[in-house]
Amino acid sequence: ExxxxxxxTHLIKTRGQQVTxxxxxxxxxxxxxxxxxxxxxGPQFIFQYYREEENGRGNFPPRFSGxxxxxxxxxxxxxxxxxxxxxxxxxxxxxxxxxxTGELFFGEGSRLTVL
Amino acid sequence: xxxxxxxEGPVTLSEExxxxxxxxxxxxxxxxxxxxxxxxxxxxxxxxxxxxxxDKGSNKGFEATYRKETTSFHLEKGSVQVSDxxxxxxxxxxxxxxxxxxxxxxTHLIIQP
Numbered sequence: 343e344x345x346x347x348x349x350x351t352h353l354i355k356t357r358g359q360q361v362t363x364x365x366x367x368x369x370x371x372x373x374x375x376x377x378x379x380x381x382x383x384g385p386q387f388i389f390q391y392y393r394e395e396e397n398g399r400g401n402f403p404p405r406f407s408g409x410x411x412x413x414x415x416x417x418x419x420x421x422x423x424x425x426x427x428x429x430x431x432x433x434x435x436x437x438x439x440x441x442x443t444g445e446l447f448f449g450e451g452s453r454l455t456v457l
Numbered sequence: 458x459x460x461x462x463x464x465e466g467p468v469t470l471s472e473e474x475x476x477x478x479x480x481x482x483x484x485x486x487x488x489x490x491x492x493x494x495x496x497x498x499x500x501x502x503x504x505x506x507x508x509x510x511x512d513k514g515s516n517k518g519f520e521a522t523y524r525k526e527t528t529s530f531h532l533e534k535g536s537v538q539v540s541d542x543x544x545x546x547x548x549x550x551x552x553x554x555x556x557x558x559x560x561x562x563x564t565h566l567i568i569q570p
Contacts, residue, residue: 346500375557384461384546385501387557398557432501444489444550444558448501 346449348433354455360421363452365433367414374416375446376408377432385432391416392438420454428456459484463547463561470537471569478532478564480521480547488549490514490523490530491558495544504532504545542568 347366355361367374373392377385387400391410405421414435420427430453434446463480470476482490492504492514505514510525519534530547547561 377557377560382562384548384560384562385558387559390557400557434501444491444506444548445503446501446558450498450500 346433346435346447348431348449348452350452351450352453352455354457355423356457357423357425359423359456360419361423361454363418363420363431363433363454365416365418365435365449367416367433367435368447371435371437371447372414373436373438374410374414375434375436376416376418377434378402379430379432379451381429388418423456425456428454430454459488459549459551459556459559461547461549461559461561463545463564466544466563466565467567468564469567469569472539473536474568476532476534476537476541476566478545478547478566480530480532480561482528482530482547482549484528484549484551484559486552487525488551490521491548491550492519492521492530492532493546493548493560495546495563497543501546537566537568539568539570542566 375390376388379385390398394410407419409417430451432451434448460483489508491506493501494504505516507514507523513522521532544563546563548558
């Protein structure tokens with residue numbers, strides 16, 4: 343059983359650029375969610391995808407967007423990068439059945455630095 | 458809105474000491490409560506959970522009881538080990554799950570031999 347993998351692990355961008363982060367879900371999981379973790383803070387929910395559709399979103403602007411593919415892998419795209427977007431971006435997968443359990447399996451994250 | 462407040466760290470203890478990390482929450486409805494742990498160099502992983510009032514979650518010697526009357530979910534362990542050194546996050550999810558998990562800021566635990 344493979345875990346959640348994310349790429350790249352580290353990247354540096356400049357303000358105004360665009361970035362795409364990628365995530366491969368744990369085998370058998372049908373739901374993927376993304377979180378932003380600023381230094382010294384807890385993760386903050388960005389959005390969640392189930393069956394290739396966004397079915398939940400946190401308090402993030404539209405320049406944060408995502409995709410989920412038929413194989414349940416996912417992308418997080420951020421346009422018009424700002425300095426405050428510098429953070430660790432975490433992908434988490436889960437298996438959602440009749441009820442939501444909140445048991446998420448996290449990757450190690452992609453650390454984004456915006457200069 | 459939903460929020461989680463947990464004690465600030467770092468918390469430094471000696472091996473075999475008793476551990477309590479406080480967590481209180483604010484939420485609408487009846488959320489499920491979680492403790493996640495992040496060991497050095499690893500991703501977040503679920504430590505334990507409780508889904509309704511008075512439930513006790515337990516794992517690896519850690520315990521936490523869902524207290525609706527005090528809106529708390531304190532993490533306890535009777536005898537900590539050096540290997541317990543990590544960052545611990547209290548979290549909640551409202552019923553349905555579409556709002557994602559709401560996490561506290563995390564508590565860095567350091568266990569000295």
